[in-house]
Amino acid sequence: MNRTMGTITCALLLTCWTCTASGQSADRYASVRHNMVSELVEPEGVTNEAVLKAMKTVPRHEFVAPNLRQRAYLDIALPIGSQQTISSPYIVAYMTQTIDPQPEDKVLEIGTGSGYQAAVLAEIVDRVYSVEIVSSLAKSATKRLAELGYDNVVVKDGDGYEGWAEHAPFDKIIVTCSPENVPQPLVDQLRDGGLMIIPLGQRYQQAFHLLRKENGELKTEKLVATLFVPMTGESEDQRRIKPDPNSPQIVNGDFEIDRNDDKRVDGWHYQRQVEMLADGPISGSTCLRFENRQGGQLSQALQGGGINGRSIAALDVAIWARTDSVVPGPDADDQASVVFHFYDNIRREVGSQVAARWRGSDNWQQTRRRIAVPVTARELVVRIGLNGATGTLDLDNFQIAPVRR
Helix, strand or coil: CCCCCCCCCCHHHHHHHHCCCCCCCHHHHHHHHHHHHHHHHHHHCCCCHHHHHHHHHCCHHHHCCHHHHHHCCCCCCEEEECCEEECCHHHHHHHHHHCCCCCCCEEEEECCCCCHHHHHHHCCCCEEEEEECCHHHHHHHHHHHHHCCCCCEEEEECCHHHCCHHHCCEEEEEECCCCCCCCHHHHHHEEEEEEEEEEEECCCCEEEEEEEEECCEEEEEEEEEECCCCCCCHHHHCCCCCCCCCCCCCCCCCCCCCCCCCCCCCCCEEEECEEEECCCCCCCCCEEEEEECCCCCCEEEEEEEECCCCCEEEEEEEEEEEEEEEECCCCCCCCEEEEEEEECCCCCEEEEEEEEEECEEEEEEEEEEEEECCCCCCEEEEEEEEECCEEEEEEEEEEEEEEEC
């Protein structure tokens, strides 16, 4: 899973959808897919022609429930059951491009989910072997992929962290769930010279890592921050470092840390039109700048966390902001803001709260607000930035403090 942000929309895609509602032809879906790629994938640096072609080809709407098809081509993750989601189009394209897929490749995917990532791979590579630990998802993905003609994909119901030894070695491996460390069987099953992309880290603090196997040894490159669902069951239970949902906090809320020096602030994922800025921050050496010139285009950063609504009644939020010519975008959500989204134990959204909102131009000002937490909340995702508004927004020194019930 990546971002579970059902409220984030793309005005262009929604407009296209009104022309292609129920009963549409495959060609009409193709038009929406092309818009998805041109508006949401290519602007974020995905340039591999084979990947772009696959994203324009695979019918993403077939991999979600009928009641969610209207949202299938938005840049969001959608629930597929068993506390899992289908990854957003950008994340699928990013992961696929990162492993440099080739027509002759044999690829192992860990975490089949809906089957969408496997289908995208299948458009490019020779063979895809996919492992899913949730039996019901493995069964439904197998059926769906077969119905859509992806006969070069094989799905197995089992523990993905054990890999699929009988078909090893693999040229590439994609891991679409988040372990704490790289599972050794996957290292063993990656051919020499092969690539693996995997989200690693704590439950809500993860980053993509690109692993290259050379002479039996792994070379690791840390990439961008992300947020994925951990493997269900024992692997999650055995994590050494676990979040404390009774003490929620903002990680790197002063926007100072960038350990891999990639010019992206650590601890925040799905960053769009964002930069770390050393231009008169309110504290420390940097603040976070969001800039957008086209209304409706995303300019944001996200962070997930655990929260226990049974013990936390509210959050006291404090954040500093500096604005320059900020104007709301065309849709209701296209506003410079801080928004908290709350989810229950099956990752169903149970409420959202706007903690701050800005427009116009102003020097550094602090916003403080107390927001209510639903009693059923078990996870949260905080979204900061211009979102779809235009102008320039600088943020700094973002903090939350829990208020007990």
